[in-house]
Amino acid sequence: MRTRAFEILAAAGLVLAFTTGVLLLTGAPPLEAFALLVRGSFGSVSKLARVLTVWVPLTLCACGLIYTFRIGLWNIGVEGQVILGAVGATWALRAGAGHVPPGVLLALAMAAGVLLGAGWSLAAGVLRTRGGVNEIFAGLGLNFVAQGIVLWLIFGPWKRPGVASMSGTVPFPPELWLPNFSWGRLSPVALGCAVGALVLTAWLLGRTRVGLFLRAVGGNPRAAHLLGLPPERYLLLAMALAGGMAGLAGVIQVTAVYHRLIPAISSNYGYLALLVTMLAGFRLGPVAPIALFFAGLNVGSVQLPMALQLDSSLSGVIQGASVLAVLLAQGWGVHRARRQA
Amino acid sequence: MNEFSLVLLAASVVATAAPILLASLGETLTERAGLINLSLDGTILLAAMAAFAVAHDTGSVALGFAAAAAVGGAVAALVGFAGVVLGVSQVAVGFVLTLMCRDLAYFLGNPYSRIQGPQVPPLPVPGLADLPVLGPVLFRHNAVVYLSLVLIPALWWVLYRTKWGLEVRAVGEHPEAAYARGIAPRRVQMVCAVVGGALVGLAGAAYSLALKPGWGRPQGAEGIGWIALALVIFGGWHPVKVALGAVLFALLQVAGIPLQEAFPSVPAQVFQVAPFPLMIFTLLFMGLSQRESVERWAAGRPWARRLVRAFRGAAPRALGRPMEGG
Numbered sequence: 001m002r003t004r005a006f007e008i009l010a011a012a013g014l015v016l017a018f019t020t021g022v023l024l025l026t027g028a029p030p031l032e033a034f035a036l037l038v039r040g041s042f043g044s045v046s047k048l049a050r051v052l053t054v055w056v057p058l059t060l061c062a063c064g065l066i067y068t069f070r071i072g073l074w075n076i077g078v079e080g081q082v083i084l085g086a087v088g089a090t091w092a093l094r095a096g097a098g099h100v101p102p103g104v105l106l107a108l109a110m111a112a113g114v115l116l117g118a119g120w121s122l123a124a125g126v127l128r129t130r131g132g133v134n135e136i137f138a139g140l141g142l143n144f145v146a147q148g149i150v151l152w153l154i155f156g157p158w159k160r161p162g163v164a165s166m167s168g169t170v171p172f173p174p175e176l177w178l179p180n181f182s183w184g185r186l187s188p189v190a191l192g193c194a195v196g197a198l199v200l201t202a203w204l205l206g207r208t209r210v211g212l213f214l215r216a217v218g219g220n221p222r223a224a225h226l227l228g229l230p231p232e233r234y235l236l237l238a239m240a241l242a243g244g245m246a247g248l249a250g251v252i253q254v255t256a257v258y259h260r261l262i263p264a265i266s267s268n269y270g271y272l273a274l275l276v277t278m279l280a281g282f283r284l285g286p287v288a289p290i291a292l293f294f295a296g297l298n299v300g301s302v303q304l305p306m307a308l309q310l311d312s313s314l315s316g317v318i319q320g321a322s323v324l325a326v327l328l329a330q331g332w333g334v335h336r337a338r339r340q341a
Numbered sequence: 342m343n344e345f346s347l348v349l350l351a352a353s354v355v356a357t358a359a360p361i362l363l364a365s366l367g368e369t370l371t372e373r374a375g376l377i378n379l380s381l382d383g384t385i386l387l388a389a390m391a392a393f394a395v396a397h398d399t400g401s402v403a404l405g406f407a408a409a410a411a412v413g414g415a416v417a418a419l420v421g422f423a424g425v426v427l428g429v430s431q432v433a434v435g436f437v438l439t440l441m442c443r444d445l446a447y448f449l450g451n452p453y454s455r456i457q458g459p460q461v462p463p464l465p466v467p468g469l470a471d472l473p474v475l476g477p478v479l480f481r482h483n484a485v486v487y488l489s490l491v492l493i494p495a496l497w498w499v500l501y502r503t504k505w506g507l508e509v510r511a512v513g514e515h516p517e518a519a520y521a522r523g524i525a526p527r528r529v530q531m532v533c534a535v536v537g538g539a540l541v542g543l544a545g546a547a548y549s550l551a552l553k554p555g556w557g558r559p560q561g562a563e564g565i566g567w568i569a570l571a572l573v574i575f576g577g578w579h580p581v582k583v584a585l586g587a588v589l590f591a592l593l594q595v596a597g598i599p600l601q602e603a604f605p606s607v608p609a610q611v612f613q614v615a616p617f618p619l620m621i622f623t624l625l626f627m628g629l630s631q632r633e634s635v636e637r638w639a640a641g642r643p644w645a646r647r648l649v650r651a652f653r654g655a656a657p658r659a660l661g662r663p664m665e666g667g
Contacts, residue, residue: 026449074432132628133621136379136432137571141617144564148614156606271440278433311451311558313444320441327434331427 007333011325018321019314028310036307037315041300049184052191053257054269054295057082057249059194061273062280062287063201064242069282070205071238072218077124077139079270080146081117081243085250087150088116090169090261093176093254094158102175110251117247118240120146125239129232143270151263158261168262178256187256197245201284204241214238246270272298272319279323294319350595351478358591359482359489360385360547360562364569365587366492367540369580371417372573373500374533375513375526375659378420379435381541382566383442388412388545390450393556397458405459406485406546413542414535416442421534425527428663439566447558460554461485485547492540496580509533513657516664526664544569564617571620574627577654590616627652 023030041051061078068075092112096105120142127138155164178187205211213234217224221231253265276294280286301315364381371378378384388409396405416438424431461483469480479490500506508529511519516526548562549555568590576583597612629635630649639645 022445022448026452074436076436127621127625131625132631133624134574137567137574137624138621140567141621144614144617148611152611275437275440278437309451311448313447313558316444317441317448320437320444323437324434324441327429327437328423328427331423331429335427 007326007329010332011322011329014325014329015318015321018325019318022314022317026310028308033304033308033310033314036303037297037300039300040303041296046184047299049181049186051292051295051299052186054267054298055291056190056194056252057267057269058273058276058291058295059288060197060245060249060252061270062276062291063197063284064245065273065277066201066205066282066284066287067214067238067241069277070211070214070218071235073125073128073235073238074136075121075124075139075239075242076136076274077121077142077270078242078246078273079266079268080139080143081121081246082250082253082266082270083143083146083150084120085113085117085247086254086261086265087146087153087250088112088114088247089251089254090153090158093172097172097176105176106178106255109255110248113251113254114244114247117250118244121239121243121246122236125236129235147263150261150265154261154263166263168258168260168265171260172255176255177259178252180256187252190252190256193248193252197248198284198288205284210237246273275319275323279326281326348474348477352481354588354591354595355478355490356482356486356552357595358588359486360544360552361565361569361572361587361591362489362492362584363485363547364541364544364566365572365576365583366489366496366580367413367537367544368569368573369537369576369578369583370496370500370509370540371533371537372660373513373578373657374509374530375516375657375662376421376424376530376534377431377435377661378417378534378538378541379432379570380416380420380438380442380566381569382564383439383446384413384416384538384541385545385548385562385566386446386560387416387442388542389549389560389562390446390453390545390556392542392546393458393549394450394453396550397453397456400459402459402461402550405550406543409542409546410539411542413545414539417534417538417541418531420538421531425530425534425663431661431663443563446560450556450558453556455555455557458555459550461551483551485543485551488543489547493580493584500580510657513659516659520664530664541566541569564613568616568620571624574654574656575620575623577627577652578657579654582654593619627654 020030023033040047042048061082064081065075065078089109089112092109093105096108100108124135124138124142127133128135131138154166154168158169160170178189180187205214213224213229214237216227217229217231217234224234225231249269250265253267254261258265272294273291276287276291279290297315297318301312304310304312304314364385368378368381391412392405392409395408396402399405420431420434420438423429423434463481464484464487466480466487470476472480498506500510508519508524511522512524512526512529516530519526519529544565545562548560548565553561569587572583572586572590575586593616597615601609601612630652635649639649
């Protein structure tokens with residue numbers, strides 16, 4: 001317990017020192033930048049609502065990643081799965097607008113997004129199990145393809161009448177938006193989805209045989225096969241679950257945040273969720289607070305360019321440095337224990 | 342297409358291939374020693390930024406290249422230290438560094454966005470540059486392009502014709518056995534990581550100081566690191582085959598520009614992602630060619646057997662696995 005506390009303190013110190021160094025290198029005042037990050041994210045109720053709108057997709061993606069990490073897969077394709085979820089939702093809303101009652105249509109859009117996200121993920125899974133293509137490269141390649149699909153749709157078949165532009169497709173009518181809280185730009189449905197994903201994942205992994213089997217296959221595929229667990233089927237199940245949750249994140253980006261399809265619809269949340277899951281030590285427990293911390297950094301950093309003429313990518317530097325510091329601190333702990341033994 | 346434009350096309354393929362060659366051959370060396378450096382994409386950007394910033398502030402292109410090599414070597418040393426010494430997952434560290442180096446490059450490079458800076462001067466090789474066809478294709482480039490071309494035979498020679506190359510390959514296959522024979526596997530892996538990383542850094546400088554001079558967000562080299570990592574697999578961890586893949590990829594990139602002009606209704610971004618499905622297909626082809634059933638099918642067909650054999654290449658057996666004990 002004492003070494004764990006020491007690791008966390010050491011990692012936090014490393015991150016703080018590193019970030020301060022980076023800020024000093026650009027000649028920016030570090031204290032002011034840090035204060036801006038905190039005030040810009042948790043300074044008011046509406047800012048908190050904005051942080052939570054980022055927290056929702058991050059949490060959804062991170063929950064999905066817990067399944068794939070448990071079985072030993074590097075599902076770098078979450079980014080593309082988010083995008084395909086958004087494409088699925090947009091497609092359903094465009095196809096059904098005016099024909100189907102809004103409430104039903106929104107439910108159909110969610111189903112379409114989840115299915116498309118899961119399908120995109122299964123494509124990477126099948127390439128891995130049947131084609132021998134490493135899931136890192138399959139997922140990554142599919143991410144770029146998904147980005148290409150979105151751009152093609154926005155500039156081609158789904159372009160605004162007249163001019164196609166980077167601002168995206170025509171916004172949907174307000175009856176096809178997920179409802180908002182009165183106090184900020186945050187949808188209770190989106191929040192419910194994220195909390196639901198946390199509960200579902202905790203239940204599936206902790207209370208059902210699925211979680212046990214995923215861990216068994218991840219630990220030793222050959223032994224699991226001998227015990228009668230088909231590794232391929234569980235690999236694909238984990239991929240489908242991850243892709244479905246990422247797809248739902250994409251649906252929410254369309255129906256609750258942007259109300260249309262935009263080129264940057266995934267906002268890199270898939271990659272960021274990978275960092276969240278890594279920082280959580282591949283366990284579900286710390287996912288929610290770490291996702292909140294990351295979401296706060298993302299929202300807070302939006303102010304940096306205007307207030308201090310700094311690039312908003314500072315949040316990414318802090319997020320990356322945090323994960324790196326924890327990995328190094330853990331490794332250092334193991335290394336020291338091994339040398340003393 | 343007439344002869345003149347074919348020569349121009351070949352020359353521009355050679356120039357475009359230079360950074361891809363540097364990065365993929367650098368990673369080939371690193372992976373041959375059993376270490377996987379997944380941070381390439383971010384490293385290239387950070388090195389490109391550092392090269393441009395240093396060259397801009399000092400006015401010296403050479404110092405820019407030195408800075409890029411130092412950045413690449415330092416990032417790789419971090420991956421090596423975490424993976425080889427601490428035994429942390431190399432994939433995890435590399436992936437985090439990919440994202441972090443990219444953001445660091447955008448953050449630190451902000452003041453250098455879209456401004457003029459020095460670039461590498463052309464350096465025609467006296468005598469050779471005047472040769473018909475070969476001259477313009479190979480000998481009227483800058484020093485980085487020559488370096489990338491010389492690197493192909495050099496890396497092959499080092500890996501397969503020197504004692505040190507033998508040690509590198511032995512460490513990549515079985516570090517414990519190499520240790521038993523008196524080699525220090527961790528030291529070999531660290532050296533290969535730093536040298537390979539420095540070459541990846543030079544690839545970044547080749548972008549910001551030669552091929553696409555300047556710095557900005559986005560820089561235009563995004564995604565190249567991942568392509569280079571895939572090229573190492575495509576080339577079966579053999580420098581000459583990796584280089585062949587890099588040149589083929591550069592040909593695709595160059596061919597994309599006239600394609601874009603031929604199909605103006607298709608957005609440019611679609612052509613930019615075209616290499617990635619191709620990457621998946623080649624990896625799929627390689628994966629399938631390892632199968633026993635494919636081998637049996639190819640056994641009766643000489644052309645198929647040759648094709649399967651050309652695509653086969655085994656990963657160093659200890660790739661991504663730190664040495665145990667010692």
